[in-house]
Amino acid sequence: MSMIEFSKSMQVDQQIIVEFSDVGYLIGGNQILADLNLRILKGEILVLLGESGCGKTTTLKLINRLIEPTSGTVLVEGRSTIDWDAIELRRRIGYVLQEAGLFPHFSAAENVALVLGLENWDEGRKRERTTKMLELVGLSIPKFAERFPHELSGGQQQRVGVARALAADPGILLLDEPFGALDAITRTNLQKEFAKLVRDLGKTAVFVTHDLHEAMLLGSRIALMDKGRIILLETPENFVKSELPLARLYLETISVS
Numbered sequence: 710m711s712m713i714e715f716s717k718s719m720q721v722d723q724q725i726i727v728e729f730s731d732v733g734y735l736i737g738g739n740q741i742l743a744d745l746n747l748r749i750l751k752g753e754i755l756v757l758l759g760e761s762g763c764g765k766t767t768t769l770k771l772i773n774r775l776i777e778p779t780s781g782t783v784l785v786e787g788r789s790t791i792d793w794d795a796i797e798l799r800r801r802i803g804y805v806l807q808e809a810g811l812f813p814h815f816s817a818a819e820n821v822a823l824v825l826g827l828e829n830w831d832e833g834r835k836r837e838r839t840t841k842m843l844e845l846v847g848l849s850i851p852k853f854a855e856r857f858p859h860e861l862s863g864g865q866q867q868r869v870g871v872a873r874a875l876a877a878d879p880g881i882l883l884l885d886e887p888f889g890a891l892d893a894i895t896r897t898n899l900q901k902e903f904a905k906l907v908r909d910l911g912k913t914a915v916f917v918t919h920d921l922h923e924a925m926l927l928g929s930r931i932a933l934m935d936k937g938r939i940i941l942l943e944t945p946e947n948f949v950k951s952e953l954p955l956a957r958l959y960l961e962t963i964s965v966s
């Protein structure tokens with residue numbers, strides 16, 4: 710199956726899960742984001758693509774209310790993030806931080822189990838779920854479960870981060886360059902696993918990358934960002950036809966000729 714057929718085959722229905730309406734974010738006199746308008750539908754993998762500093766991480770943080778918009782509104786499941794109880798909101802959203810963001814004094818298994826503790830799971834279920842999640846991301850239990858983050862490679866830490874985000878089975882996933890530190894082969898495997906998982910479990914994901922190949926493989930739509938704005942929002946199929954200069958520059962990165 711080609712990349713495009715693969716992404717087109719994803720099930721997307723029309724329920725809006727996340728909606729940005731005229732969102733701006735200003736800090737210290739700097740306009741970090743401006744005029745963001747975006748509807749993310751149930752079952753989508755919406756990719757935020759753009760260069761370093763264009764505002765991708767800031768956009769993700771607005772969704773789980775790590776920050777609040779200085780203008781406009783961000784709606785999650787129809788309710789403005791500022792009207793959500795922040796804890797309640799974050800329980801519905803799995804978040805993979807850009808640098809894995811593991812707790813250094815907890816083992817890999819403890820990092821994953823942590824979110825289940827918040828949900829009052831009993832020990833047996835917690836252990837079972839933790840095992841399943843670590844194995845899902847390719848980390849065998851005997852070898853990795855008891856290791857601390859500093860005993861793991863960057864890519865292994867990222868995988869623990871993905872396992873942790875999936876553990877409590879949230880409907881929404883925010884992933885900030887989750888596969889950045891992985892080698893090409895492991896990354897391709899995880900990308901495929903991840904796309905299947907999102908599709909099979911009916912999750913909605915916002916996925917940050919600066920890699921167009923990854924964006925094309927995973928995205929049902931790609932939002933190209935530049936200097937705090939979305940300058941193009943297209944399916945992978947239409948992205949390749951774009952005449953926008955920045956889109957063309959990205960396309961050159963994957964052209965083999």
Ligand SMILES: Nc1ncnc2c1ncn2[C@@H]1O[C@H](COP(=O)(O)OP(=O)(O)OP(=O)(O)O)[C@@H](O)[C@H]1O
Nearest residue numbers: 736737739741760761762763764765766767768919
């Ligand atoms: N708390 C802050 N105070 C001031 N400026 C900030 C703050 N947080 C982010 N910025 C600035 O906002 C811009 C967007 O940052 P953001 O982290 O969203 O970029 P990004 O697209 O995720 O980049 P990268 O690909 O490097 O992770 C950057 O110029 C950054 O320096």
Ligand SMILES: [Mg+2]
Nearest residue numbers: 765766807885
């Ligand atoms: Mg970032």
